[in-house]
Amino acid sequence: MATITNLPTAEDTNPTGDDSLAAALEAQQYLDARLNPAPTSTSTATATKPFRSIPIIDLAPSFSGSLSDRQSVASHIHEACTTVGFFYVTGHGIPKPLCNATLQLAERFFHELPQASKDAIHIRNSKHFRGYEPPAFTSVNSFTTKETKEAFNWGYEAGLDPTGGDGGYVELDGSTDGSKNQWPLEAELPGFYEGIAEYYREVNKPPSNPLQFLLSLILQVLQLCRHLCHLFALSLSLPENYFDPLVTHPGGIARLIRYPPSSNPKPLSSVTEDEEIGLGAHSDYECFTLLLQDSNPGLEILSSDGHWISAEPVDGGIVVNVADFLMRWTNDKYKSTVHRVVNRTAKERYSIPLFFSINYDDKVETLPSCVSEDNPSKYQPITAGRYVLDRLNLTVKTGKY
Numbered sequence: 001m002a003t004i005t006n007l008p009t010a011e012d013t014n015p016t017g018d019d020s021l022a023a024a025l026e027a028q029q030y031l032d033a034r035l036n037p038a039p040t041s042t043s044t045a046t047a048t049k050p051f052r053s054i055p056i057i058d059l060a061p062s063f064s065g066s067l068s069d070r071q072s073v074a075s076h077i078h079e080a081c082t083t084v085g086f087f088y089v090t091g092h093g094i095p096k097p098l099c100n101a102t103l104q105l106a107e108r109f110f111h112e113l114p115q116a117s118k119d120a121i122h123i124r125n126s127k128h129f130r131g132y133e134p135p136a137f138t139s140v141n142s143f144t145t146k147e148t149k150e151a152f153n154w155g156y157e158a159g160l161d162p163t164g165g166d167g168g169y170v171e172l173d174g175s176t177d178g179s180k181n182q183w184p185l186e187a188e189l190p191g192f193y194e195g196i197a198e199y200y201r202e203v204n205k206p207p208s209n210p211l212q213f214l215l216s217l218i219l220q221v222l223q224l225c226r227h228l229c230h231l232f233a234l235s236l237s238l239p240e241n242y243f244d245p246l247v248t249h250p251g252g253i254a255r256l257i258r259y260p261p262s263s264n265p266k267p268l269s270s271v272t273e274d275e276e277i278g279l280g281a282h283s284d285y286e287c288f289t290l291l292l293q294d295s296n297p298g299l300e301i302l303s304s305d306g307h308w309i310s311a312e313p314v315d316g317g318i319v320v321n322v323a324d325f326l327m328r329w330t331n332d333k334y335k336s337t338v339h340r341v342v343n344r345t346a347k348e349r350y351s352i353p354l355f356f357s358i359n360y361d362d363k364v365e366t367l368p369s370c371v372s373e374d375n376p377s378k379y380q381p382i383t384a385g386r387y388v389l390d391r392l393n394l395t396v397k398t399g400k401y
């Protein structure tokens with residue numbers, strides 16, 4: 001049972017006027033319905049065809065000047081989002097050595113930074129869930145299980161955005177005085193911040209091999225997210241630039257996560273529920289998530305017939321999953337699929353999700369093309385940041401900071 005006390009009320013915390021807290025609680029109900037489907041239920045939560053594998057989509061043709069090439073990739077995305085809600089992308093333009101170097105930063109953060117320095121940047125110092133969170137401090141599933149993961153979280157910074165942003169960044173709670181990340185001290189973890197920055201924006205380094213530089217497409221993570229927004233728009237038969245005005249100072253929390261080795265390694269099939277859960281079952285909150293994972297499996301996604309499917313690491317692949325905003329925009333056509341992490345191996349596991357949101361001050365409202373007289377909108381409009389904050393508040397025992 002939930003042990004959350006002191007839940008925020010809409011009046012005391014929400015200046016946006018919409019009922020994002022009700023929407024956040026609705027998401028908890030969606031999760032419960034997915035985890036405990038009624039035997040005769042015909043709701044959209046259970047009506048999808050079961051799946052056993054996760055599609056791999058090569059993004060390379062989506063960088064073509066030809067609209068039909070881009071549309072062809074978008075149609076694969078449409079198929080994946082209406083069936084599984086997860087896919088891997090290859091040919092995405094982020095160089096593999098950069099992905100590996102970013103994953104190594106996660107290992108460095110957890111191994112090299114002294115505990116006292118981690119505690120100095122504890123997320124309890126932050127109103128926006130930025131900084132270090134120790135194991136079992138948060139729970140995505142109402143503290144029904146103790147989560148073994150530990151994490152370091154940060155949010156959007158204009159300085160990390162290759163476009164520089166539009167100067168209008170608005171925080172989760174609507175405040176406009178800048179993003180308040182808590183970074184480790186440079187002296188204690190030299191090169192850490194610059195390493196993260198490389199994942200976000202090009203660094204003025206001469207390419208080691210100029211010919212290769214000219215021949216290959218090189219993207220960083222935020223540019224890839226904006227590119228995916230074009231493809232999601234095309235996949236929904238919207239103008240390609242439909243989401244552009246909504247991602248000029250986008251919300252985007254990213255985190256380094258460490259899952260400790262299992263004390264009793266065993267395969268997926270023989271493990272009972274809620275044993276050594278790294279990260280409890282949940283859906284993600286924003287538009288979509290991009291996930292780097294190391295070579296250790298652990299991510300599991302829930303098929304509509306109750307089977308957990310392992311999202312095994314794919315060489316050079318980045319996991320993409322639909323999150324709640326896309327489900328709300330599309331009136332449930334795209335699935336915000338429930339997933340969890342269980343490290344069933346004797347090795348540590350590291351992952352780096354980036355939860356890509358639209359500008360936190362913009363609203364998510366069901367797309368007109370996804371409603372009809374027979375299929376009215378299931379969702380009220382919500383302000384992006386407020387919804388994410390309300391969902392985050394539900395992950396701490398106090399209900400809020």
Ligand SMILES: O=C(O)CCC(=O)C(=O)O
Nearest residue numbers: 257284293299341351353
């Ligand atoms: O660590 C992973 O593989 C997934 C993490 C995740 O689902 C999340 O942080 O929301």
Ligand SMILES: [Fe+2]
Nearest residue numbers: 282283284339
């Ligand atoms: Fe997730």
